[in-house]
Amino acid sequence: MLPPVIAAVDGSAESLAAAEWAAREAVRRERPLRLVHAWNWHPHQDTEPASAAARHLARRVLRDAEDRVGRLCPGLTVHDEQVEGPATAALLQVSRGADLLVLGSRGLSGFTGFLVGSVALGVVARAGLPVVLVRAGEDAADEHLPADDGTPSTRTGYRDVVLGVDLTRPCDEVTEFAFEAARVRRARLKVVHAWQPPAPISLGPGDIGLVEGPRRGDEWEGFLTAVLQPWRDKYPEVEAVTAVTEGSAQSALIRAATGAGLVVVGRRSTARPTGPRTGPVAHSVIHHAGCPVAVVSHE
Known part of the structure; x- marks a missing residue:
């Protein structure tokens, strides 16, 4: 299989914008899209109910993102995956061998720029593949x-x-x-x-x-x-x-x-x-x- 375009999603507006941008980029590059949700594992919350709740949330987040990109790019091959661990390390691990990784960043209301969280900065600073940062609210018309x-x-x-x-x-x-x-x-x-x-x-x-x-x-x-x-x-x-x-x-x-x-x-x-x-x-x-x-x- 061709190396995929990966989008990290967590249910936020910025991550959904990133997923949509990644879907359009996957179509342009003729690559499959892989949606990934990373949920943190905490040793003090290592109980079956907590793990089940985290997995349920991950499934819902991934399903919502997949529904959105499916409506935008109906012919696109889309896979999804949930991974455990600190988000930065998990995203770096899962993105090995991918074509590129797309992350969301919150736009500064009233100003030009991003609010870049620690996960995004950590991934950008360590990733061996290209990483694209996309603001909340970015849509297809903004590229044209x-x-x-x-x-x-x-x-x-x-x-x-x-x-x-x-x-x-x-x-x-x-x-x-x-x-x-x-x-x-x-x-x-x-x-x-x-x-x-x-x-x-x-x-x-x-x-x-x-x-x-x-x-x-x-x-x-x-x-x-x-x-x-x-x-x-x-x-x-x-x-x-x-x-x-x-x-x-x-x-x-x-x-x-x-x-x-x-x-x-x-x-x-x-x-x-x-x-x-x-x-x-x-x-x-x-x-x-x-x-x-x-x-x-x-x-």
Whole structure:
């Protein structure tokens, strides 16, 4: 069987939005969908009535989610599963070998951004597969451009997929995920790189950024064009445009996310003494972007 798209569901509005987004993504990728409910096991509540109640709740949550995605995507193959244990560890375990994992995050009422819980942050920081965060209220029309009269529509083309690229460490896994996401949507891919002038003391022989002033942006643009050329050759059907700006990567990506359908960022999987982390750019984007965010692990 093809690796599935997995959606974690707990009955909340954000998890149901994530399940619906995952169902649409599974259709686009021609993958099955797997709905997973993780319920915590507590040693002090290890009684048969407590376990039976937890399993009953899990069945109801999964059934409700399956009914929703079945109405939206009637031809989609859907499986469901309930797993025990601390939610973060259980989701990491069950998602091994999957295509991607989709989680819900509560939108901040009146503001752009996410309230990302400890489970979602823990999964994002440790997962070896792409993880997509979806806000409550996200629906199919939000992925598409508005109609000519400005109203939401699912009959129009898809909004841009935005990719953040660090040209000092370009990552094939992140870039390929973004091109593939744009391909299955027939969407435009907007590739963003932000640069900052280096301090003179930080430059060594052969370092990037030795040109002066306005020419520095042109230099970065040339590097980005060279990095993207193999991917443009591999995905000739994807229109890839570039945006090279001076400033912080976080700010550039959050601006680019306005009006986008999906933002793709990378997360280094290298072990750190302080433990797994999302990294400053991914952390900022998943808290403040106004559309779903895909975090892709890379070496």
